[in-house]
Amino acid sequence: MPINYFIEQLQAKGVKITPQRQEIIKVFLESQDLHLSAEEVHRRITVKFPSMSLDTVYRNLSMLQKLGILTELNFGDRKSLFEINNSQHHHHLICTKCGGSQEIEFCPLDFLDKQHIKNFKVQKHSFEIFGICANCMQ
Amino acid sequence: MPINYFIEQLQAKGVKITPQRQEIIKVFLESQDLHLSAEEVHRRITVKFPSMSLDTVYRNLSMLQKLGILTELNFGDRKSLFEINNSQHHHHLICTKCGGSQEIEFCPLDFLDKQHIKNFKVQKHSFEIFGICANCMQ
DNA sequence: TCCTAATTAGGAATTATTACTATTTAAGAT
DNA sequence: ATCTTAAATAGTAATAATTCCTAATTAGGA
Numbered sequence: 001m002p003i004n005y006f007i008e009q010l011q012a013k014g015v016k017i018t019p020q021r022q023e024i025i026k027v028f029l030e031s032q033d034l035h036l037s038a039e040e041v042h043r044r045i046t047v048k049f050p051s052m053s054l055d056t057v058y059r060n061l062s063m064l065q066k067l068g069i070l071t072e073l074n075f076g077d078r079k080s081l082f083e084i085n086n087s088q089h090h091h092h093l094i095c096t097k098c099g100g101s102q103e104i105e106f107c108p109l110d111f112l113d114k115q116h117i118k119n120f121k122v123q124k125h126s127f128e129i130f131g132i133c134a135n136c137m138q
Numbered sequence: 139m140p141i142n143y144f145i146e147q148l149q150a151k152g153v154k155i156t157p158q159r160q161e162i163i164k165v166f167l168e169s170q171d172l173h174l175s176a177e178e179v180h181r182r183i184t185v186k187f188p189s190m191s192l193d194t195v196y197r198n199l200s201m202l203q204k205l206g207i208l209t210e211l212n213f214g215d216r217k218s219l220f221e222i223n224n225s226q227h228h229h230h231l232i233c234t235k236c237g238g239s240q241e242i243e244f245c246p247l248d249f250l251d252k253q254h255i256k257n258f259k260v261q262k263h264s265f266e267i268f269g270i271c272a273n274c275m276q
Numbered sequence: 277t278c279c280t281a282a283t284t285a286g287g288a289a290t291t292a293t294t295a296c297t298a299t300t301t302a303a304g305a306t
Numbered sequence: 307a308t309c310t311t312a313a314a315t316a317g318t319a320a321t322a323a324t325t326c327c328t329a330a331t332t333a334g335g336a
Contacts, residue, residue: 016302016313038292053316058293060314076264078216078323079292093258104254108246108265116242119272120231126214127246127265134257154282154333176323191285196324198283216292217323 001086003029006069013067020045020052024060028070028084035073035081035101075101075128095133102133139224141167144207151205158183158190162198166208166222173211173219173239213239213266233271240271 006025010017023045028036031044042057061082064070073081075094090103108127144163148155161183166174169182180195199220202208211219213232228241246265 018302018314020315051316053318055294055317056315072214074212074214074216076210076212078212078218080216093255096261102258106246106250106254108244108249109267111246111249112244116244117231117267117269119275120240120267121270121275122267123234123269125265125267127263129247129255129258129260129263131255131261132259137257137259156283156333158284189285191287193286193325194284 001029006084009067009069015063015067019049020056021060023049023052024057024064025069025084028082029086034083034103036083037079037081039079041082073128074126076130091127091129093129093131093133095136096130097132097136100133100135104129139167144222147205147207153201153205157187158194159198161187161190162195162202163207163222166220167224172221172241174221175217175219177217179220211266212264214268229265229267231267231269231271233274234268235270235274238271238273242267 003022003025007017007022010021015021024041027041027044033040036044038054038057038061041061042052042054045052045057061070061072061080065072065082068085070082070084073083073092075081075092088105089107090105091107092101093104094101109122109125141160141163145155145160148159153159162179165179165182171178174182176192176195176199179199180190180192183190183195199208199210199218203210203220206223208220208222211221211230213219213230226243227245228243229245230239231242232239247260247263
């Protein structure tokens, strides 16, 4: 997805298109890493724009997540990671040794009997598998 | 499960049976709430034993989790919750409005095609569904 | 009863995130 | 093109959860 695709979403929601916001989206689009922490996003931007405030990063990550442009991930280490929604819905295998992760396309909701969630309005869900990856296995 | 069941597990692992440890286990066994934070465990114990250190709570929760006596839960609010393993494996529906949770017996691993996780040694997994519970719905 | 490694209390330090406030700015109106 | 203003930002302080540190205590074996 080109950056304009996301900029248009912002315009449609009536939020201002600031240079800071554009930089944050660019970082995700240019990143090889799929998952970035607020700190890491900030670090990458301040290389070129040293005045970017960490608060601005947090504020915008949160806003972009609410708009559905980013997904927030919690791998249980009490720091949030974010990934941009430019591929299909998926979940993750996370290596507890090296910290790396891979995507799996399996989604539990496809197998969940609706009996289990009646009288409950589902908003979102999380599913992660933790273990040792092939690399770390030997 | 009586408390002795857990004490014996500790003895079998060769850790010392301190009063502090026994209190922590008691708190879980006596609690109607299924999920307790470190802070909450500490709060309940200091009513009777004001000198219990918060550090001791953290250290022991972590130890009890590694021994398989407790399960650590992360509902994405960057604070860990713990529950004692005295019922069968389950997952949770979590209400984003009131914070309450209910158990569901469905487990994704029962439906996961082993193709998805080949070359990966599974250690643990998380699965939570977030939404609005029946009470908060009206 | 003695010994010692394990454990603890108390407080300081760390990490991630949120709050606050004065200043700046995007973008619609004139 | 300029003006206006609500939204957004920078910089810093505050908060929350957790971990680290160290001297003192203690469980449990000898």
